[in-house]
Amino acid sequence: MCAAVGISFATLKTYAADDTPLVDDKYSLKADREALEALRKNIPKEVKKENDEKAFMDQMMSDLSKPPSEVRNNFQSILNKKREAFSKDMTKKREDFSKTQNKEREEFSKDATKKREAFAKEKHSSSERTEFFDNLESKRKDFYEGQREKRDAFEEEMRDKRKNFDDYARAKTDEFNQLHRDYTKRYDEHKKELADLKKQAELKKKNMEKDLDKEYEEINKKPAVPLGE
Known part of the structure; x- marks a missing residue:
């Protein structure tokens, strides 16, 4: 039809001569x-x-050709991969946190050592030495207390993340189970329909064969007619 009027989608103009769009x-x-x-x-x-x-859930259960067990295994496989990825990320976060704290401890220890060495190079009174080392000890306690607080906060965050993921996985599993029950019902009904159609086709074929056999039987009952008569 397009060829009859000399127009095709490939040559259809959408701009005027001055390059103004014909259609907004x-x-x-x-x-x-x-x-x-x-x-x-x-x-x-x-x-x-x-x-x-x-x-994602709808797509997973849209094909009634897949047995319910296969659909469930597919879901479990995907969920397990997500769980493995989550655990891997959690492990990486914990390793990074530990590395950061180790680095902070090393830097703190080096700084404390430098201060002690610098202090030892000069003469100080007994009270000055006491004050200096008391100050170092106080800073050491504050530093490690701060690290413990950071570690506790980090572990609490990790527990929350783990709980949130477990709650999420459990909720999605419950959602899947509910949809899967409906899918199983539809699958069984579909399977029964296919079986019924197959039986009907086989019965139809069998009846046709019987009819043909009956026709041949009727033909065979008739006396043979010599050729040429």
């Missing part, structure tokens, strides 16, 4: 796609995440 960009298909993407960008991160997860 907001009406173009490209603009529509960009608008949809813009709308998605405006969706809150948490809502977008929930939508993506729902789409």
Whole structure:
């Protein structure tokens, strides 16, 4: 039809001679796609995440050709990979935190050693020495107390992250189980429908074969007619 009127989508003009769009960009298909993407960008991160997860669940159970056990194994495999990735990240965070604290202790010890060595090079009274070492000890206690507080806060944060992930995994498993029960029901119904269709097809084929056999039987009952008569 396009060829009949001398127009094709490849040659269809969308701009006037002065390069002015014949159709405003907001009406173009490209603009529509960009608008949809813009709308998605405006969706809150948490809502977008929930939508993506729902789409993931729906996609996982959209193909009724997969046995329920395969769908469950697939879900468990994905969840296990997420759990392994989470544990790996947690281990990395703990290693990085420990490295940071070790470095801080080394720097503190080096600084304290330099101060003691510098102090020892000069003459000081007994009271000055007492004050100096008491001050060093006080700073040492404050430093290690600060490190313990940081460690406690870090461990509490790690426990919260672990709990949040476990709660999330448990909630998603509950959600999956609910959807999986519905999927299993639909799968069994679909499987039964296919089995019924197969039986109907086999019965139809069998009946057709019977009809053909009956026709051949009727033909064979008729006396043979010599050729040429």
